[in-house]
Amino acid sequence: MALDSASQNQRRSDAPEVVVARLPQYVRILTRLLQEGAEVVSSQQLGEKLQVTPAQIRKDLSYFGRFGKQGRGYSVIHLLERLKLILGLNSFWNVAVVGVGRLGRAILSYPGFTPDGFHIVAAFDSNPDVVGETIAGLTVSSLEELDEVVSSKKISIAIVAVPTEHTQGVVDRLVACGVRAVLNYAPISPQVREGVRVRNIDPVLSLQSMTYYLTDHPVD
Amino acid sequence: MALDSASQNQRRSDAPEVVVARLPQYVRILTRLLQEGAEVVSSQQLGEKLQVTPAQIRKDLSYFGRFGKQGRGYSVIHLLERLKLILGLNSFWNVAVVGVGRLGRAILSYPGFTPDGFHIVAAFDSNPDVVGETIAGLTVSSLEELDEVVSSKKISIAIVAVPTEHTQGVVDRLVACGVRAVLNYAPISPQVREGVRVRNIDPVLSLQSMTYYLTDHPVD
């Protein structure tokens, strides 16, 4: 008794969502450390880079197993590998972008998704003038092809950048096609059935949560 | 004794940051309700729209005062007014955009900032080919003019969309000019001195925090 399967198993169920949300940051720092040639890193050093306490890092990791060595720290390459596995980043996810407007184009030409585990393999727009256009090597498809392409390309993640009023409808269609995670840029929070994940990116809310702390008056 | 200044004062100090971060969402819903002609709203109704418990809404609001009426609810227009005042959204904040690339252009032409309290009044880029260009009615300035423009236009908020490696430098310059809040789009977290606020927008981290829950395997 005592030493059971915890260390070789991911224990997916019982890690709090806040903890899971911090893991990608650990992955990012570790990736950088690996590139810089670091072989080991302590929770202390990691904490300094991330501005969190070393205890929090150790506690977070302990939800998933035991990855460190006392007196030494963590093997950068090994911990990175394990975290990617836990997050499902050991191979690539195919992603669709829906809405090829100003923002959608910036997203399509952003090179930062690929090194971090995401391949943008399809783009959709409802505007016939946009359909057929090629951006960053990808030809924009029409919405009619959505179901077919999502299935054939095994797309389970979508980035949605369409006008607010079309967002819920687009998300509904995507979910019906089998998409299980949505990154939404419109200033609403689309409703989805249980089991589908949504993250919203909303610069206005971010700005408004800062002005509270700007004690002097805004310009008038 | 007993009934003191709490209700007519904002009590800025003691509201937890999580609570402050929810207020902009309340503002957004209330704005919509006002447009729809609603006069009063209960914490119950608000909670349904926001997917939070009515108790949380009442608790959150109670950090700042007493805005409701028993048996009736909250006056939409009155509560909205008060929340905007608390968040410093009663008048406009002038904002600068630094980095007029693909993303910066999308931001400059996004009409969603103005109705919510932010005027983009300046844009800066280091590329001489971009300086002088006019986007969405705004002419791009060179970085030499940064200090002068930030002062003269009373800019205290900046949106930064420059390449990762230039981000920390740009943020440092902005802070030196007097900017006190930064919305950063690069995949790092710029370090700033105490008193300056930063929010990061990082779609990759958002995606990576969802893949954990996508139990079936990514494409390989």
Place this chain on the structure above:
DNA sequence: CCGCATTCGTACTAATTTTCACAAATACCT
């Protein structure tokens, strides 16, 4: 005008999240 249905504001309780602190393990120095 009275009773009943609402709904707030908040004291209290519960749950969650973070931090502390220490035994156990490891590395390193002499």
Place this chain on the structure above:
DNA sequence: AGGTATTTGTGAAAATTAGTACGAATGCGG
């Protein structure tokens, strides 16, 4: 090899955040 300095992993404590539940108002219907 022995001693000292590190550093992990984790129970326990502390702090934060969320939820319950109820008294006190308020409005409404008859």
